[in-house]
Amino acid sequence: MGKSWLRVYIIKRLIYAVIIALGILTITFVLVRVGPSSPADKYLANLAAKGQDIAQVTAAIEARYGLDKPIWQQYIDYIGNLLRGNLGWSFSTSMPVIDLIKTHWIYSFQLILLSSIFAAVLGILIGIYSAVKQYTKTDYVFTFLSFIGVSIPSFWLGVMLILVFSVKLGIFKSYYDTALPLFSLENLKALVLPVMTLGTGMLAGYVRYTRSSMLDNLRKGFITTARAKGLPERTVIGKHAFRNALLPLVTIIMFDLGSIVFGGAYLTEIVFGIPGLGQVSFNAIFAHDYPVVMSITLIGTFMVLFINMATDIAYTYLDPRIRYD
Amino acid sequence: MRKARLFVALSLILAALFTSIACGGTQPPKPAGKQGGIFINGQAGGDAETLNWILAADASSSGYASHTVDSLATFNNKLELQLRCLAKDVEISQDGLVYTVTIRDDLKWSNGSQVTAEDYVYTLGNLMFSDWMNYPYKSMWQEEVAGNKVFVTPQVVNATTFTITRQTANPDFVYSIYDLQPYPKYIATKYEGDVKTFTEAPEFNNLTYTGNLGPYRFKEWNRNDKYVVERNPDYYLGRPIGAPYFDQYVIKLFGSSATMQAALEAGDITHCGIEPEKVNKFMGLKNIDVYTVPTTGYTLLAYNQRANGWEGLKKQAIRQALSMSINKETVSQSILLGFGQPAFSFLSPNSPLYDDKSVVKYGVGPLYDKEKAAEILYQEGYGVKQENGTIKATNKDGGLLQLVLVTDQASQASQDIALQVRKELLALGIETRVKLVPWPTLLDQYVRNKVPGSVKEAGYNNGHDAVSAESWDMMLIGLTGGLLSPTSAEVVFTTEGGMNYFGYSNPEVDELFRRLKTKEALDKNMRQQLSSKLSLLLSQDQPFDFVVFQKANQGFQKNVVGIEPGISMWYNYYLWRFE
Amino acid sequence: MTKRTRIPGKEISKPVYINTRLVNYYWQRTSRNKLAVFGLVFILFLILLALIGPSFTADPTLVDFDEKNMPPVGFTNIKSAYHIDTNEFTTTEIRGTGKHPLGTDGKGRDMLSMLVSGAMVSLQVGLIATGIALIIGTILGVLSAYAGGWVDNILMRFTDIMMTFPFFLLLVLIVFIFGPSLAFIVLAIGLTGWTGTARLVRSEALSLRTREFVTAAKALGATDKRVIFHHLIPNVMSLIIVIATMSIPGVILAEAALSFIGLGDPTVPSWGIILEAGQHSLDTAWWIAVEPGIMLFLTVLAFNFLGDGLRDAFDPRSSV
């Protein structure tokens, strides 16, 4: 089946993405510059303790951050550099922003990837089971647990997991050790608690969405048709019902992927001391490291836009009825 | 996580202080111990900002870099001078104006070339004193001559000797010299003149030049995670004995002190600081040693003596009365669980200049007396006698006396003490509103001041008539107490001092500080005398209530040997090793 | 077997809140859901607690450092003190007392009192911030649907931008830059959280716009303002009630998360603030982190239960 309209659609979406990104960049820029605080503020305790002339130091630091120029000039400079592919220099970590991102994305990525897989696989399986066994005791238990799962604050769950598994039982380390090789069992073990922390909410959400989406579809006529054909229940549910139930699930899973880096993943990174992108970006905010804040916002934005687009395109394959014109 | 910021900032300052002077030269060389192992130092604060330390304004950055480059000198736990990187001496001329520094002749940069006096003079003259660099701490190298701030003059004498010449005497200046670290001239000239390229210079950001100057060499710095340095076999101080002993020294960052301490308990890290509540637990652990050491960090309660503070605070008697009603023992026993020491002076009790007899001890013993405090307030017209005979503090017109106590919300210790102060003053009938504000707001709204209606931008001390945007009466802040150089407190206490935002003015104090920076203070006895006088004067006058000096608890794995607990315990850390 | 029931009055332009028959109907549908009833009861209990609780509990700001880290009733804790003069440690075992049934925090404040006053904070945050978000979202959504054309275009592109903005990052940015006072946090959450509402309301209003009663009102000469405020908005109310209930938990959690990373208002002891303080003393005083977490969890759970029940009640498809 030819999908030539899809190419037009992608081009449209890309143009649209650039416009959105520009809007977001501008808002971020304005936000970080209109605030009353200065990057020099956090040094003042130190400087005062050493008896320094604070005004002079503030001026020196602001000059080095490029904040002494007029705001519009800074904006143009920033956008200009960006267009040339230069994300700038991170003052709070003393390395090019691009390198900073390159060294830290993997920590977030592995966490998010594992959590998503854990949550999606388990969530979908439980959701399907629960839907098929609707109104049985197991269904009630799973539904209730899923309510608990979505209601538990992830950061609190992380703290509790540490309390139980690290402090009381001593099974897991309470922090993530970056020294472990990426593809090793130890690394996987180190990620168990973080993945549970981040994944539980997602998992519970997926259970609920899968269950309701499956229930919607299990009531449909084509399920009776499929059964009337003599198909085994596994095929009826796995092929006929689930393929139809997948669509809303994909939306929600993709949305989670796009929004989790700077939400749940960040909180998890804080609790377990994982130096991922979430930590990098929020530390940059606290350090007034504008080039990093801007770049991370930009990356976050593009990621969301890209995931949205990927979702839309995935739809056209999952549901032949969908067309974008 | 941010909550403990000020506290953390303080401990970082201390850590930096210790690590930057983490050397030791006159020590008799210890027998060669077992080499090997990784020392992991846990920290629950923020990461350093740069290894290009000359640009750093934060405390951790120079601490990170100093593992690879020693300073000129350091002090041991008894605050005795330990000369390092120096072959001979720092000699001060009779008139106190010329400092002659002689460095060792066996110091090498990474390319094998010798570290010379030229490098030091270049670092001072072409980097620290240059306009393009705008060195954050440049005022440490400036003096006031005929109303202008001018830099001191460095000069090369020969390959291992240079001089620094001042126009005015200042006995405390020598401490700036002791802390000096060199930049390699042969690399720095490449970047000279352009702060941007200098900032991004790979040699400085990766410390590739440090040769044999420090016990460790840079290995890896994973931001927000860990900083790793590895054993430097060429280390000039360790050469005869093979020190340092650890293969690697790691600074590992944690998101919270709880996980960090759990890691110490589990043996995943070698060392970290321990909060008062947990000391007992760690003392009970078989694998952990806990050392309680004094620090220079102290908390003080500033009384606003500017126009937008309560007018009573301008009177010495009232300030004394308030200080008299705040129990410092309670603060150090109940809040810090004993890991504190009542403070009566800006000088740390550990300072050789501190004289316990020349302070007035408000807030302890007979000078913790609420009745007497009430009586004073009553006599000054700020109180009414109640039917039962007790005195209730009031406003001048007999109304409810309300005071505003502001402090940084990030500091747990300050918050605790603020609430305790509120409780103590409530007993006098004073209602205190505790305002916890973020650090930037604190600076912007409460600290910075300007003369109303003037066009001059708000500063930290804009003269007698200036006031801050928000009015306040008391402020709890943390400062580093004077250890060796009393004049570092000058900015806070003198009328014109750059950090005197609370409007204190006492000509006698000004005069004593001035004299401490003159030639006469070069004389050790005179210096002691002047400091004691100043200490007494300030503890009488109570521009602040000096509340408490904190003690730190350092937890180590038991198998680390060679530690000398004390205020400067890191001074010989290159000799530490595992059993 | 699915039995379809027509919702009485669905087409009537009377708003839900004054149509008692409809309210009764929805209440009946909601009350069939036991979990939703539990949620509602818990929320009412919480409101009651927040309103009259403080007059029964001690002053939550009252510090007593001699009674810090007291365990809850039935638990014990070790209290230690270092004596500088003798360089000795004294330790005593302390037991939870009726004076502090849920123990005390690191400042010796009564946990029960703090949790009670924290309930007020969480409810305020949840209700006010959601209210702000809903008002903005509803107005923009209805306006967008009603005006159409370039107004719709601009508003929806702006909504897209705000939606694409990583929500928590934006929130942290705003709160960090402008300072963490509770009022500002509430405002910031409200100002960033309206996009979903705007979208949903817009699509609902778009479908309503073409309905007969709106056309009829227009034909009778109703002004735009009247159509919007008397016909469109009342008819999206049921949707809004569901959105509100479903988004309150998120808002409460956002405030708690902000507090957790140190951007909470330290002068107001919200559950998030207490929790954050508690996580540093997990091994010595676990209850400081556990108790507010449980409250937070139960509150969010209650709102989720209720929201789910309401959504089912308002959704004719789901009746079984």
Next chain:
Amino acid sequence: MDNNVLKVNNLKTYFYTRHGTARAVNGIDFEVKHGECLCLVGESGCGKTVTALSILRLVESPPGKIVDGEVLYNNLDLTKCRIKRLRQIRGKDIAMVFQEAQSALNPVLTISDQIIEQIMLHLPLNKKEAHSRACGLLEEMGIPSVERVMNVYPHQLSGGMKQRALIAMGLSCNPQILIADEPTTAVDVTIKAQILDIFRDLKRKRQMSLLFITHDLAVVSEIGDRAVVLYGGKDVETAPVSEIIDNPKHPYTVGLIGCIPDISQTTGRLASIPGTIPSPLELPPGCPFHPRCSRVMDICRHQEPSYISISHTHKVSCFLYQ
């Protein structure tokens, strides 16, 4: 040995809902003979569809449950046999065609996927053979450009096409019995005629039994051999179609026949049965039809009428004939 291929005895299917027990099918008896077309007739809500679903045990459970009776296919009771055995019968021996092709076809699978899936499940054919078999069936249904239709998704076909594809699917394994549940309701008049033609052809060519469910007596008269009239979950009259049309006995059947518009009659209003069909939740005592019956007697209100044979082929359950 009789030539019944399917025999339904006293079938009862109840739904247990929050509002009470819905007795959707409340004791139905009928049999389908080899090669005949039996029509189940009744208003909507009388239990026709549930009967059809109950035969293959397709009633959603919970809330539905077959509480009594038996469905005998070649002496095998489908209500009690093992599910594995039943699956072998479903789609192979007994196939079903549902009323709304739109919802009965899976929207995310192509037509070929859906037909081939069934063929390969029951017949020992490989994919290619199954494909050509499916093409043949579609062709037989009168679908033009079969190859194209095979590869499209249901939403790309018109209603009539979908219905044909669905029928093709039902026929794909040469079932002995085809149950068609109102296959003509959801399509417009011309398509309806074409679909009915298809069924007539099938009956002629394939010699299979057809259980045709409809509310439309006109359709019954066109293709039915025998008819069973259902009311309130029970069969009230069974007879050959001609008898039903010409000589209805049960007052309900009489009423139904009266409802058929006769275009030759130009005056008068359409006749209708007063009242509404009883809710399966609250079936009236006695004869379920008595509240609407114009010839109601006292006994009808208390006692259920039993089935009596009026002739060899005509049975009715009404006190009028006892």
